[in-house]
Amino acid sequence: MAILPPGFISDRSGNFGIMTALLVVPLFGAAGMAVDFAHALSLRTQLYAAADAAAVGAISEKSGAVAAAMKMSGDGTISLGKDDARNIFTSQMSGELTDVHVDLGIDVTKTANKVNSLVSFSATMPTTFMRILGRDTVTISGTATAEYQTATFMDFYILLDNTPSMGVGATATDVATMEKNTSDTCAFACHETENKNNYYNLAKKLGVSMRIDVVRQATKELTQTAKTTRVSDNQFRMGVYTFGTKAEDAKLTTISDPTVNLDQVRTYTDAVDLMTIPRQGYNNDQQTSFDSALDQMKTIITTPGDGSTSATPQKILFFVSDGVGDSEKPQGCTKKLTGKRCQEPIDTSFCQPLKNKGIRVAVLYTTYLPLPKNNWYKDWIRPFQNEIPTKMQECASPGLYFEVSMTQGITEAMKELFLKVIRAPRITS
Known part of the structure; x- marks a missing residue:
């Protein structure tokens, strides 16, 4: 029988190696x-x-x-x-x-x-x-x-005021040039068809830019802004309208129907020019009916969508004007009449139905120029001069109003207003 060494059973010295x-x-x-x-x-x-x-x-x-x-x-x-x-x-x-x-x-x-x-x-x-x-x-x-x-689809209906008042010189220098070269110190380049020596032809001869010239060019440039801004070639449609080509048949005139072909709109816009009149004082100078133009635009502009697809575009009326109406309006004129002639700031009651229909109204107010040498201005327009921008802003949808003075660039103003329209948040519910 083997005998174990003393302490063997209690010896644990090899456990670490075994455990390792x-x-x-x-x-x-x-x-x-x-x-x-x-x-x-x-x-x-x-x-x-x-x-x-x-x-x-x-x-x-x-x-x-x-x-x-x-x-x-x-x-x-x-x-x-x-x-x-x-x-x-x-x-x-x-x-x-x-x-x-x-x-x-x-x-x-x-x-x-x-x-x-x-x-x-x-x-x-x-x-x-x-x-x-x-x-x-x-x-x-x-x-x-x-x-x-996705970006919002939008249809722009550009309404350009081309009535005789838009024949005023585009800048202070242009106004001074016209006043200096006309016997009655007239700042307006009236486009009279029965007078070959009319002030419209004089303005062209003198190289004077009229307000309508600048608006026409600014509208053409706006089509380029839309082209460079759009995400797809069908995002924006544009149409252009004026108050008419001649005073004898003054009615809303389509320069270009709404189309995604913005180059075509640009080309067609060359046709925008100052409304002609047969002679000074024709029809008592009643050629600017905002009421009629806005009523007709409400019919032309179909019901807007939410802008989420090309089939449901938002609708925007892009209105460019100096804000003074002059038309036959024996009832409802907001200022004193001359017979049946109504000279007034824009009647905003004709803007509201457009907005009620869901159409957004963007207004570019081309500041009505004070003409201190003009008796007609002093008697009829100066009394409500300060109301004109207020009424134009009231016509616009919230945030879509812009005023540009004759010292500013109308092209840049139209561009800025356009960008405000397309960048405004869209309410989807």
């Missing part, structure tokens, strides 16, 4: 797991960044997907957006990610006035240390989404 041997595999496995997971998390972060870039970039403002959505009449999938998202995602892959196979799920859709993108990814990453524990791979996955609200 038993724990070395799980310890190394745990350390390796931390390294592998840290690596996987790093790659996952990079893949999320690529997915985010793809989701946002595929439906950015100038993207093909948004342009396609603007042309769609209904909801649906936008295949072009899927291709763009995939290309953007791939372009973000660099370093070791270029060797990793990534399964992508991409969905780009239009619903009402919103474009949504969804980019999902899944990749299998090989492990290093975790293989000790029998884990050869780690799966990384995630999803990125983005939403873009």
